[in-house]
Amino acid sequence: MAPTVAAPDAKPHTRKAVGLAARDTSGRLAPLTITRRSTGDDDVAIKILYCGICHSDLHSIKNDWHITMYPIVPGHEIAGVITEVGQNVTKFKAGDRVGVGCMVNSCQSCDRCNEGFENHCPGIIFTYNSVDHDGTVTYGGYSSNVVVNERFVVRFPDAMPLDKGAPLLCAGITVYSPMKYHGLDSPGKHVGVLGLGGLGHVAVKFAKAFGMKVTVISSSPGKKQEALEQLGADAFVISKNADEMKAAMGSMDGIINTVSANIPVAPLMCLLKPNGKMIMVGLPEKPLEIRPFDLILGNKSLTGSCIGGMRDTQEMIDLAAKHGVTADVEVVGADYVNTAMERLAKADVRYRFVIDIGNTLKDAE
Structure with a gap:
């Protein structure tokens, strides 16, 4: 799909994506067609190229914390390229290299949000296994694409590789x-x-x-x-x-x-x-x-301490690029993700698995 700008008078629609979803406490991940919202006025649509595997993903797919809503598509270390922007978006344009971390929304009006600490907002919406303002359940980055409010997107500096940079978002x-x-x-x-x-x-x-x-x-x-x-x-x-x-x-x-x-x-x-x-x-x-x-x-x-606000996240990724700080990663294909989870449970990784979404997970037709 060619990069575009969402038309101001475009009628609401949804887009399809393919996600790797767990359907029960076995935690076994398998492809599932999911629905993403249309690109709203303040949104950017992102083609996901890489997504890191966090230990919290493993806990979530197995419902270890007793809060999982199945089916669940995990992943909150997302790196990719913008394919579409809403009419009010000012920070980004189609083609930009960007990332999405642990949250995709908040109330955006409380004192904590106004101070740049969206991570402490009582209305925080997590990237997956959370209920967004429209009542839909959020799906994470083990998927082909995602639509996110621009406030919760960070820009990847040119010096920061997407695969080794993705885990920095968590x-x-x-x-x-x-x-x-x-x-x-x-x-x-x-x-x-x-x-x-x-x-x-x-x-x-x-x-x-x-x-x-x-x-x-x-x-x-x-x-x-x-x-x-x-x-x-x-x-x-x-x-x-x-x-x-x-x-x-x-x-x-x-x-x-x-x-x-x-x-x-x-x-x-x-x-x-x-x-x-x-x-x-x-x-x-x-x-x-x-x-x-x-x-x-x-x-x-x-x-x-619990993650950080969006201002600090952008500051972190900029400083990391300046000093050459990246995660040590093992890049795996989508068909290896269940084996990766088994190895993660045994601490058999140095030090972060990253899924090559762009080359190994087919997008929805």
Whole structure:
């Protein structure tokens, strides 16, 4: 389809797309023809070329959080090219390289939206498994095309490859935002990155781009060489090694906790300097257990962070392009996605699967 501009007097219509959908708790993904809305006045239509696979996609297709609406088409790390723009669109034009992250709408009028924190809007609409303002269920980026309000679209700089950049729309902003807002973006400061997976490896790269000292904290000794030689971390601490943990005690200004496993938090708080912060971005299933003394002694904080607003997401992708920060990816075809999910469940990926939508998933006729 040739790039076009939506006609002002065009009658409402819908467009078809092909999505990879799970229909039940087995999480098995298979092609499904879905409907996208027409390109509204404030919308852009995007031909999806790549979509990253996030661990939350795996939880969602299996209904691990008990909120899944089947059929579900996951995917919130979308990269592609605009094919059509609405008559009110000013930021983009057909042919632009763009991305869509974890949200596709909000109320756009509350204080949080006005301040640029759409991610904290009570009316946030997520990219998939959410109910949009028109009552339809949103479908994600494991699909051939999508229509999104221009406010929730980011521009990809020319220097940012679409395949390696797609995961930054979730993994990147998830670690960039807490670094920015908790003062962990200053040269010379020392940040710990707990966990070296899809989130953690990007956190290391951003921290180095900020000029910080970075220590990776992991229970897997086998990741030491990757952390130090491939990702550029300054140090590596094995969390199960009492001597290494003791040597690192009181040395870090902050810790980005990317781990979703249920692990003790208290021993990790000991790694922080006075006034240090641990920021949770992983999602353990069980409640955290921590004694008040672990926070009070040293005036330490335990806090959380959830992605970021659209202004910060564009800022993040621009900074990433400037400093050459991309995700380490394994690009797979649409026919491999179920195998990729099985491997993801076993943490058998370095560090992010990305689906080659454009070349392997046929669009609807």
